[in-house]
Amino acid sequence: MPEGALEIDRISKRYGDVVALDEMSLTVRPGEMLGFVGSNGAGKTTTMRIALGVLAADSGEVRYNDAPIDRTVRSRIGYMPEERGLYPKMRVLDQLQYLGELHGLSRAEAGRTAESWLERLGLAERRNDQLQKLSLGNQQRVQLAAALVHDPAVLILDEPFSGLDPVAVELMSTVLRQTCERGVPVVFSSHQLELVQKLCDRVGIVQRGRMVADGTVEQLRSSGPADLTVHAPQAPPDWADGLRGVSVVDTSGGRTTLRLDETADDQAVLQAALSTGPVHEFSRNRPSLTDLFRNVVTEEPAE
Incomplete structure (x- = not known):
């Protein structure tokens, strides 16, 4: 065949x-x-x-x-x-x-x-x-x-x-x-x-x-939401407030995880972080398949 x-x-x-x-x-x-x-x-x-x-x-x-x-x-x-x-x-x-x-x-x-x-x-x-x-x-x-x-x-x-x-x-x-x-x-x-x-x-x-x-x-x-991890140890807790298309997901130990939508400018985020002092990490993280599945699929009745 x-x-x-x-x-x-x-x-x-x-x-x-x-x-x-x-x-x-x-x-x-x-x-x-x-x-x-x-x-x-x-x-x-x-x-x-x-x-x-x-x-x-x-x-x-x-x-x-x-x-x-x-x-x-x-x-x-x-x-x-x-x-x-x-x-x-x-x-x-x-x-x-x-x-x-x-x-x-x-x-x-x-x-x-x-x-x-x-x-x-x-x-x-x-x-x-x-x-x-x-x-x-x-x-x-x-x-x-x-x-x-x-x-x-x-x-x-x-x-x-x-x-x-x-x-x-x-x-x-x-x-x-x-x-x-x-x-x-x-x-x-x-x-x-x-x-x-x-x-x-x-x-x-x-x-x-x-x-x-x-x-x-x-x-x-690539089609899922992009998270950005920023390690700016001297940044105040509200340093990312007001940035367009940016929401704060988590803040701990000087690291901030941000969720960027399609209107966000990652270079503007970097400049805002640098304005607070040194930036030790600035990395984009794509969602795993597990994350995508969680976002896309909701609970359904059984067949």
Whole structure:
């Protein structure tokens, strides 16, 4: 199957009077990793389930490689649900092989691929164990292997890092990045925003079923409010009062944190600080993804 982008084009979904999705749109390009973030109930899982064909949209379209997704394409999607969906009493290797066959692999090929992923994910010695006998973190690794066993053309993961220890997080991060490097579009939802900021090429922030911010981390951070830290030890507490477009966020230990809007002149701020005496620090701080998320997303009712 040729490489292509996953496109979710203005999909909407209602449950009675509840609007789950309101013309949700996003695109994940070949070899790109998109972090999909939002509060609980914002519409992330509903979007993923519609992309997989588990739910039907009321309107809009999901496409891969510029064509509507059909059964053949869906068989090439790797999906990792937030709730573990494997068979607890089935042996790990047997169910990975079974899932590979469901996705169209021969029995021999499914067995080889399953063995390869178990080795890659550090689970080779547990291949003959029942899933329920593994730790929750190792069950999560098996869930990832299940999403990858058929060499997917698209990878969709719902909270894949939930419950993982730092070693497992690093392993899964490496696997996802290597999957992207093969040209696979990868989209995953997560509440671990520092991890999203570190891993993802782009981030989409969803609120009440709509995409409200979409771009690279740097683009999103640059679009947010800029804070300025000024260390002027001789400055009086009110030295920044009256400066246009400037509000004081915090003052402590001779350091003042200022919030500048689009009308502010940072050079005027510097001159005002210098007029009080020496300035030991004058640095602009862009908001983190966590700050942006806090500013953009408010509490929402659950889906």
